[in-house]
Amino acid sequence: MNAALAALKRVCLIGSGNWGSAIAKIVGLNVMNQPDVFEKEVLMYVYEEIIDGAKLTDIINLEHENVKYLPDIKISPNVIAVPDVVQACTNADILIFVLPHQFVKETCEKMASAVKPGALGLSLIKGFVLTEGEGIQLVSNIIKNTLDIETAVLMGANLATEVASEMFCETTIACHNPEYHGILSKLFQTPYFRVKVIENVAGVEACGALKNVVGIGAGIVDGLGFGDNTKAAVIRLGLMEMMKFTKVFLESDDISVFFESCGIADLVATCHGGRNRLLGEAVVKSMKYICHSSYFEPFCLSRLFSAAAFSYNHSSRHMMFQVLYSHHMAKNSCLVFTYFIYE
Ligand SMILES: NC(=O)c1ccc[n+]([C@@H]2O[C@H](COP(=O)([O-])OP(=O)(O)OC[C@H]3O[C@@H](n4cnc5c(N)ncnc54)[C@H](O)[C@@H]3O)[C@@H](O)[C@H]2O)c1
Numbered sequence: 001m002n003a004a005l006a007a008l009k010r011v012c013l014i015g016s017g018n019w020g021s022a023i024a025k026i027v028g029l030n031v032m033n034q035p036d037v038f039e040k041e042v043l044m045y046v047y048e049e050i051i052d053g054a055k056l057t058d059i060i061n062l063e064h065e066n067v068k069y070l071p072d073i074k075i076s077p078n079v080i081a082v083p084d085v086v087q088a089c090t091n092a093d094i095l096i097f098v099l100p101h102q103f104v105k106e107t108c109e110k111m112a113s114a115v116k117p118g119a120l121g122l123s124l125i126k127g128f129v130l131t132e133g134e135g136i137q138l139v140s141n142i143i144k145n146t147l148d149i150e151t152a153v154l155m156g157a158n159l160a161t162e163v164a165s166e167m168f169c170e171t172t173i174a175c176h177n178p179e180y181h182g183i184l185s186k187l188f189q190t191p192y193f194r195v196k197v198i199e200n201v202a203g204v205e206a207c208g209a210l211k212n213v214v215g216i217g218a219g220i221v222d223g224l225g226f227g228d229n230t231k232a233a234v235i236r237l238g239l240m241e242m243m244k245f246t247k248v249f250l251e252s253d254d255i256s257v258f259f260e261s262c263g264i265a266d267l268v269a270t271c272h273g274g275r276n277r278l279l280g281e282a283v284v285k286s287m288k289y290i291c292h293s294s295y296f297e298p299f300c301l302s303r304l305f306s307a308a309a310f311s312y313n314h315s316s317r318h319m320m321f322q323v324l325y326s327h328h329m330a331k332n333s334c335l336v337f338t339y340f341i342y343e
Pocket residue numbers: 015016017018019020021046047048049069098099100101103107124125126127158159160161
C-alpha cells in the first residue's frame with residue numbers, strides 16, 4: 001500500500017438530506033470507532049436553511065439531529081455541520097457526495113480549487129445529469145472531471161429511513177482502484193449495513209439511476225389499482241430495459257451487477273417503498289388522465305432525469321408509459337422504456 005493510503009483519512013460529506021443524514025450516522029460512528037484509520041472529525045456540508053428562526057447547521061450541531069430531513073435520528077457529535085462547501089472539503093481525503101443530482105455540477109465547481117490532490121470521491125447520488133450538448137452523463141464522471149479525482153460509487157436497496165433505524169440491508173460499492181476497497185468497507189460497513197465492493201463503477205451507477213424510472217412506473221401501476229401481478233411485470237420489464245440501456249449506452253455486457261444490491265434489490269425496494277413510486281402514484285391519483293406526449297418533467301421536477309411521455313386511456317384501461325431518456329444522448333438513437341398494460 002502506498003504512503004498516501006496508509007495515513008489517517010479525513011472524511012467529509014457533501015450533502016445532508018434524508019440519505020446524507022442517514023449515512024452521516026454510519027460514517028460518524030465508524031470513523032470514531034476506528035481512530036487508527038480515520039480522523040475523528042467529519043465535516044458535513046449542509047445547504048443552509050432556516051427552521052423556526054434557527055439555522056439548520058446550528059440545530060444539527062446542538063441537537064445532533066437533522067430535524068428537517070431525518071427527524072428523531074441522532075448523528076454522532078463528531079459530525080460537524082458547515083454551511084460552506086469549500087470549508088467542508090478542504091483537506092479531506094474521502095469526499096462523499098450525497099446531494100440531489102441537479103446540484104452536483106455547481107457544487108463541484110465551487111469546490112474545485114480547494115479539493116486535495118489525490119482525494120477519492122464517492123457518489124451516493126442516484127440519477128444522471130442531463131445537459132444540452134453533452135447529453136446524459138454519469139454523476140461520477142461530473143465529479144471526476146470537475147475535481148480531477150478518482151470517483152467511486154455506492155448504490156443499493158437502501159431506503160434512508162430504514163437504514164437510519166438500523167434495519168438490515170446490503171449495499172454495493174464500486175471503485176476501479178482495488179487499493180481503496182478495504183478502506184471503503186471500513187468506512188461504511190456495520191452489522192446492519194452490509195457492504196460488497198466491486199469494480200464496475202458505471203454499471204453500479206446506471207442501476208441506481210435507472211431504477212428510479214421503473215419506480216415511477218410501479219407507482220403508476222399502484223395509482224391505477226392494477227395489483228401486484230402487474231407491478232411484478234413492470235419490475236421484470238424494467239430490469240430488462242435497464243440491462244438493454246447499459247449494454248447500448250455504456251457498452252457493458254456485465255450482467256452480474258444486476259444481481260447485486262444495486263440491481264434487482266434496489267429495484268424491488270424502490271418499486272415498493274421509494275419516493276419515485278410515490279410520485280408515480282400521486283400523479284395518477286391527482287391527475288387521472290395525462291394527455292399523450294405531455295411532458296412529465298415539470299411534475300416531478302428533479303426526480304426524472306429526462307423527458308417522459310405518459311398516456312392512459314381510462315375507458316379502455318390501456319396504459320402506456322414511456323421514458324425517452326436517451327433523447328439527447330446520441331443523434332438518431334433513442335432507447336425507450338415502454339410499458340403497455342392492457343386489461
Ligand atoms: N432518501 C433515500 O432513501 C435515498 C437512498 C439512497 C440514495 N438516495 C439518493 O441520494 C441523493 C440525495 O437524496 P436525499 O434523499 O438525501 O435528498 P433529500 O431530498 O432528502 O434532500 C434534498 C437535499 O438537497 C439540499 N439542497 C436543496 N437545495 C440545494 C442547493 N441549491 N444546493 C445544494 N443542496 C441543496 C437540501 O438542503 C437537502 O439536504 C439522491 O440522488 C437520491 O436518489 C436517496
